[in-house]
């Protein structure tokens with residue numbers, strides 16, 4: 001079993017990156033925000049984007065997802081160039097998005113929010129499995145989506161993507177503003193997803209949380225990736241990181 | 248015979264019925280406007296002309312193809328809705344990234360063009376369109392005489408309005424529409440084809456206007472200005488109900504029709520302005536409208 005997993009990981013390594021972002025630039029209107037983002041993510045990896053407020057982490061995820069007005073450079077996912085594709089085509093290739101503001105719809109019930117994203121690939125979780133993962137949601141199936149607590153909304157934002165069969169998930173600060181117990185629950189979910197073979201690009205401010213789940217960390221500053229730190233080297237690089245993040 | 252506040256019941260109920268009929272048209276038209284506004288963020292000023300087109304298509308179907316009322320009730324919304332889809336694809340969709348004002352100007356201009364073309368062709372005297380034979384005659388209810396066709400108009404519009412409400416509020420398809428109204432970008436990022444949804448929604452709203460137009464054909468004569476007169480009141484209805492609320496549009500439509508009818512009984516001089524007076528008051532007291540969500 002463990003051997004098989006190791007073998008799988010080695011295969012993934014030799015296959016190269018599942019996601020490869022090169023010289024990605026992005027704009028909001030006239031304002032040039034991304035100035036050449038470079039990073040890659042291998043199949044089954046959890047990789048974080050760390051950086052100060054306003055560094056361009058959210059914008060990077062939006063550019064990958066195809067919902068940034070103007071972008072250029074290259075984003076290759078599973079062998080397909082995404083840079084010219086509309087967001088819906090990118091989603092259909094199996095990229096899931098959990099936005100920073102969570103994006104729970106006020107005019108939809110919890111159930112309707114859960115069922116909204118269409119299945120894009122086979123092998124997604126069933127609603128029952130998702131409710132097993134997040135039992136709080138099940139009790140509130142018929143509530144208005146935005147009546148949920150912040151933590152529950154975050155679980156819903158993650159849960160609805162797990163239904164779609166997307167195998168790479170872009171997650172923007174899933175722990176932002178949440179109580180420690182909820183953060184732990186989301187941490188357990190991420191570990192579970194990782195074991196299940198999901199590939200995750202995680203934007204995080206919560207250091208300890210990032211260190212507990214990620215394989216590697218990319219540091220974003222002023223619209224560029226300025227460093228990459230493997231998780232096992234995190235301790236040794238603490239000082240450098242603090243300088244980057246200004247904490 | 249009893250009297251209410253010195254008003255003979257025939258007059259009272261007659262005006263109430265008339266109010267309910269007008270309210271049916273207000274409701275169907277403001278419902279279409281609200282749906283279109285919700286997803287497309289444009290105020291569809293062509294709506295009145297599309298209602299008028301519905302009546303004209305019914306007339307032409309009968310004149311040239313021998314298709315009667317019931318066929319027209321089905322075909323005219325499809326034909327006019329398809330025309331709406333073409334408009335949306337070729338013109339309206341080019342304006343989404345611009346200020347609302349441009350969509351308003353475009354749809355207003357289109358309405359003028361459509362009305363002008365038909366006025367040129369058919370004049371303004373109005374063309375007759377007969378009540379279908381199954382619905383001619385009426386019922387004596389004792390306190391009033393109810394023409395069958397008018398009863399049918401109210402029933403049909405209630406069914407269509409609440410059917411639409413059900414579809415939007417209670418079905419999977421409606422959930423896509425509501426979500427798209429709230430956050431189209433995120434809905435697109437889930438893999439849903441939002442532009443196609445927008446096009447079909449516009450087509451549906453336009454079809455609803457055309458359906459109302461066919462219902463109206465036997466009551467009001469078919470003429471190029473029929474929509475222009477009605478739509479001004481409908482916009483006031485929409486302002487009172489609050490843009491973007493489906494149930495609000497329906498209830499306000501029926502309610503204001505009735506209020507208008509009652510005003511015609513008790514203070515006839517005020518009947519043509521009562522809706523605008525209410526609009527002014529609502530704008531002062533609750534600018535988002537009775538059912539509107541404040542941003």
Ligand SMILES: Nc1ncnc2c1ncn2[C@@H]1O[C@H](COP(=O)(O)OP(=O)(O)OP(=O)(O)O)[C@@H](O)[C@H]1O
Pocket residue numbers: 028031033051052053054055056057058059060100
């Ligand atoms: N909608 C927008 N329009 C214009 N500029 C924007 C917009 N959103 C973000 N920006 C700017 O783009 C830059 C990058 O923002 P971004 O949201 O990507 O940062 P971030 O790294 O996600 O920050 P945070 O940690 O606060 O979420 C910032 O300077 C920000 O002010």
Ligand SMILES: [Mg+2]
Pocket residue numbers: 057058059100172
């Ligand atoms: Mg951010």
